[in-house]
Amino acid sequence: MSESPPPEKTPPSYAEGLAELEEILDYLQGSEVDLEAMAEKVERAGALIQFCRQRLDDVSLQVNDVLESVKAALEEEQ
Template sequence: MPKAKTKAVSEISTPPESYELALAELEELAVAMESGQLPLGEMMQGYRRASFLLEFCRQQLDTVEAQIRALDEGQIKQWSQD
């Protein structure tokens, strides 16, 4: 069974390089957490990291949605993933 990498508290809130990497890490965390073989401390760290990654993904999607709305309204703006 896959085992989630234990992350230091400072690493829990380190943003991933991209939306796609965030999704891949979320999937890895979900598999590890669903296995039921993680110690409680690692499970809690995984939950905290997953919560951070979910918020990161929501922000990325909100940014893209705003850009699409701007394009639909004829207001082309510079888009960045930052």
Template sequence: MTTRKPSYQEAMNEIEELLAKIESDEPDIDDLAEKVRRVATLIRFCRDKLTKTSEEVEKILGEMETEETN
């Protein structure tokens, strides 16, 4: 069974929820490492998504610029 990747917004929402739990006055120490690991995974996912989106936008803009000069 494959797990669906979250959307960027879903990942950001989960990061915010997890950080709120981690930063609470009484975080659950038993789950702390797991929560931090999940946040790190989500941050990597979001960073990758932003990089790929930026590259795609740059490519599209470059194609448009090429079309205008032809």
């Protein structure tokens, strides 16, 4: 399984990656699932999960940086 979606298949945003994951889940929950297609979908889902997790981590770091800056500014005012 690849570590992240290939560049040409990287979703432009977290929301689009999540939407594609939901489409894959709907497909896999269907009554007629082709084995080869399922393998491809599961591999793609793994790459999308990793992409979304990385975006969440990146945003979390950005939020923490902003909070630290605000905290430091407030402490300077006191």
